[in-house]
Amino acid sequence: MREKTLKRDALIYKQFLKGTSKTELAEKFQITKKSINQIISSQKARNHASLENERLLKTKAFHRRVIDFRNKIDIGDVLVVEKYEVSTGKSPQRTKITGEVIYKNKFFVTIRGDDFAESFDYMELSKKMVSHFK
Secondary structure, eight states: OHHHHHHHHHHHHHHHHTTOOHHHHHHHHTOOHHHHHHHHHHHHHHHHHHHHHHHHHHHHHHHHHHHHHHHHOOTTOEEEEEEEEOOTTSOOEEEEEEEEEEEEOSSEEEEEOSSOEEEEEHHHHHHHEEEEEO
16 A cells, blocks of 8 residues: 555656646545645655755766876876867867876866967866877
8 A cells, every 4th residue: 555655646746747736636636735735745855865865976976087087197198188269250169289297286287288388177178188198
């Protein structure tokens, strides 16, 4: 009996999220509107807790990937990075820059090429990096 009730409550909440009114749900499931309100409230709380837990796990995993990425880069490595340059009135120009890592700390890395030196934070670099040579 408990399992049927849990399935019903989940169904009510899904239909509510799809736009079915509380009055329609009360009529369809033959329960009071007050019960519908309680079901929706409890389902919302249950789903919110699991969503928060999932977000926390995803954030931890992302943070670990950034740290692993950071630890793979050493001073003296050569990086090839895609760079987008925007000129006035034109679409962004995509170029590749190649440079040697001359500085790194916990937050960013600096690369130097023949005619430039530029710093990237690790999240930005992980999105733009094309190649990495030791």
